[in-house]
Amino acid sequence: MAVPLLAPVQAAPRMQAATNIVISQIYGGGGNAGAPYPNDYVELYNPSNTTLSVDGWSIQYASATGTGLFSSNVTTLTGSLTSGQYYLVQLDSNGSGTNPMPLPDATGAIDMSASNGKVILASTTIGLACNGGSTPCTAPDLANIVDLVGYGTANFFEGSGAAPAASNTTAVLRNGNGSIDTNNNDLDFTEGTPTPRNTLASTSTATATITDTGTVTSTPTVTFTPTITSTTTITPTTTITRTSTITLTPTRTPTPTTTALTPATNIVISEFRTVGPNGGNDEFIELFNPTSGAIDIGDWTINRSTGCGSTTTTMVAINTGVTLAAGQHYLIGGTSYSGAVTPDQANVSLGIANNGGIALFDDTGAIMPIDQVGLCSTTTYHEGTALTQLTTNTNRSYDRKSSPLGVCVDSDNNAADFFLRSPSDPQSSSSPILTTCGNPTATPTITRTPTRTKTPTRTPTPSRTPTSAPAQLVAINEFMPRPGRDWNNDGLINTGDEFIELINHGTISVNISGWTLDDEANLGSEPYVLPSRVLQPGERVVYYGSVTGLLLSDGGDGVRLLKPNGSLIDALNYSVVSYPDQSFCRLPDNGGLDDWNRNCYPTPGLANSLGGAPGSSTSGVDDSLCPVADTLPLDFYLAECNPFGNNIWSRFYWDNTGWYGEMNLPNYPGKWQVFVD
Incomplete structure (x- = not known):
């Protein structure tokens, strides 16, 4: 028998609300015969009362009873879910469907079974080397599993049994619009109509009124027979008589909660693939001008980086004299390119590795690329979280997302900025000029009136005022070049106690992964590349010299914050530091350009203060x-x-x-x- 994730033998639990992010839908029939949607997908839901992050998490899949491991099918996640918000992970496609997919929040290439399988939500991006069946999950593996759903004939599940099997036309749906979680897949899920929802969908505030008059009789007999191979024999005998009435009363907020998308401000890599129907050389790279003016891209170059490696090579130089008008594309095709649109530069030996990266450089000789995207976290060219590699000879590609208002998304995080398009839709300079980001074959928009099971009729009346996406407002908030005490608590007073503090004084979360801190341009210390981090509105983060290796001179220097593409975000040059523990800070802490004070009390991670006790003002x-x-x-x-x-x-x-x-x-x-x- 399958050993459940929780206790080996237990009485059936009472219905209860989920308190962490849960898997709310699983659909594995994408693109199959009669499928309503072209892609497999996994939907997540936040039933808690607070905003929860999925940065550094992943969706992982294993077959129902096979020997394959979760580590073979991993899709990384980024971002966060507010209370009652859904999150859509778009996966592999086997063809077309009758309905377009909503704009996904994350994409991957996992190919799930329509009827039987195992899906986990993991608090790590590292694939778990287990499957819960032929290869049991260890205690550390189980500690990384936030939620588990085994469906159909799965041999790994929560509670006493797996969720029901699904089909090409049905999905596995968590009860209560995603709000019910008794840690028992058999009780928590039903088979129903697929209705994928993303973070732009209306927020659910589903409440469950539950009447439970269950009588539970449980007479478990557990026999443990340890052997040299550490196997355990469990013989449970449980009789359960249960009568439960569940009345679900979901309410909907009519105005959708929108996750702000960072707009692109320069030429971007808008669509690409590393493999196509004709094999590994059936590649293409599409560029797009999302700005309001023409840009000369003649003699710009596109480089590639090796699979999960650091070696880089120039693939192609764009023809001299090429200028992209606002809204115009430019297409470069590989030696076996099979697309219907004729490339602007054809039969180019691109040779992009399935786990490599590509980067666009201008003709100035700049070290930092204009844009870059990668399919491995250790390949040189990538931004933020890398995309899942493409490995099959199918007609699909990675396409840049656009907001509902048509704004090209460029948050310097590949996993957040691209979605998996099937079939591919490359465009050239001869294709129609677009006034919004995207392709003539539009990115599917959100269907707000899906047919749902066990759900009252909704009449959503969303209204959206066309406004630009909020800007990312991250700034240098405080720094101290000359420490006089042990600020980093390592037992020493030295340059390791120097610090630089950043603050997000905007209204949206900002992923600062891959940004850099530096002193003087091309002089002084080596730039420090910021690790993976999402800075919430109002949040501060402190980087000490012991970590960054930056040496801020007491005789005057500079502090700079740059994006991965080399664009300057914030900077300040300072003169001689008069005394130890003299910090430079902004007052108030709002990132204002003219708010620098040069006689502050060091307050790393706290509100800034002038000289004196923290929070007090100076005397006369x-x-x-x-x-x-x-x-x-x-x-x-x-x-x-x-x-x-x-x-x-x-x-x-x-x-x-x-x-x-x-x-x-x-x-x-x-x-x-x-x-x-």
Whole structure:
């Protein structure tokens, strides 16, 4: 028998609401005979009351009873789900369907069975080397499984049994619009009509009113027979009499919750493939001008990087004199290109590896590419999370997403910016000029009135004001070049305590993966590439010198923040640092260009503050200068100077504020005569 993910033997649980992101739909019949949709898909749902991130998570699949492992079928995820929001993962296609797919939130090439299989939502992008059947999942594997759904004849599932089998025309649907999770696939899912929903769909606030008059009789007998091969024999005998009435009362917010999409601002790689119906050389690369003006791309080059490697090679130089008008495409075809649209440059030996990358460079000799996309996390050319590689000789490609308003998406994260298009739809400079991003064969839009099972009739009346996507507003918020204490808590006071703090002062989450911190351009320290991180609105992140290796000079230097394509986001040059623990900060913390203060108290990860205790303001005494030389013993310095001292050595302080009943000290012009121990 199949051993469930939870306890080996247990009474049937009472119906309960899910508290973490769950798998809400599974459809594996995409493109099969009679299929309503062209692609397989997995839908996720956030039933909690808070926003939850799926950055660094993945969808993984294994056959129902075979020996294949989850690690063979992995699709990485990015982004987050607000309360009641859905998330659509579009997977492989075997043909066409009667309905277009909604715009996916993530794409992959997993080919699922329509009737039987196992799907997990994992809190890692590393494929699990198990399948729950012939290769059991270890305790660390199970700890990475956020949700598991075995359907049909699956031998790995939650609870006492698998979810029902589906077909080419039906999907596996979680009850309560995705809100019911008893950790028992048999009770939590039903077979029904596929209705894929993405993050742009109306937010669900489904509530379940449950009447449960169940009588549970459980007489389990468990016999453990350990052997040298550590097998366990379980003999359960459970009799369950259960009568449950579930009344689902979903309510819908009529205005859809929209996840903002970052617009492209330069020529982009808009569609490409590494393999097609004619094999590995049936490749193409499509460029697109999403701007409002013409751009000369003559003599620009496209490079490739090796599969999961660092070697790069120039594939093709664009013909001299080529200018792309606003909304115009440019197509480069491989030596076995099979598309119907004639390329602008044909029969080019592209040789893109299925797990490699490509990058577009202008003719200025710049080191950073204009745009890049990759299919492996370790290949040189990629942005953010890489795409899942294409491996079969089918007519499909990766196409750049566009928002519902037609804005080209370019968030510097390949997995978030592209979707898997089937069939491919390459366009050339002779194709129609477009006023919005995309191809003449439009990216499917969202169907807002699907037929649903066990769901009251909805009358959504969404209205959307055509506005541009919110800008990404990440800025340098504070930095400290000359530490005077152990700020990174490593037991040492050295350059490792220097820090740079960033803040997201915008209204949308920003993926800063692959961005760089640097001091002076082409001088000084090696740039530091930021690791994978999504910065939420209002969130700060601190990078210490011990991690970045950046050395901020006490005699004056610069601090710069750049995007992966080399575009400058923020920068500040500073002069001599007067004393230890003098930080440079913005006040207020809003990223304003003119809000820099050069005499701040270091507050890494906290709200910025002027010299003095954190959160307090300065006195009437001028804090911009400290009258003690920094060659004096540290004890004297700390006793004298803000932000730590009380000005006990400052004659200016005593002459202006008085002491002992407002009696002023004479302004003696000479040097100090003594130091007090």
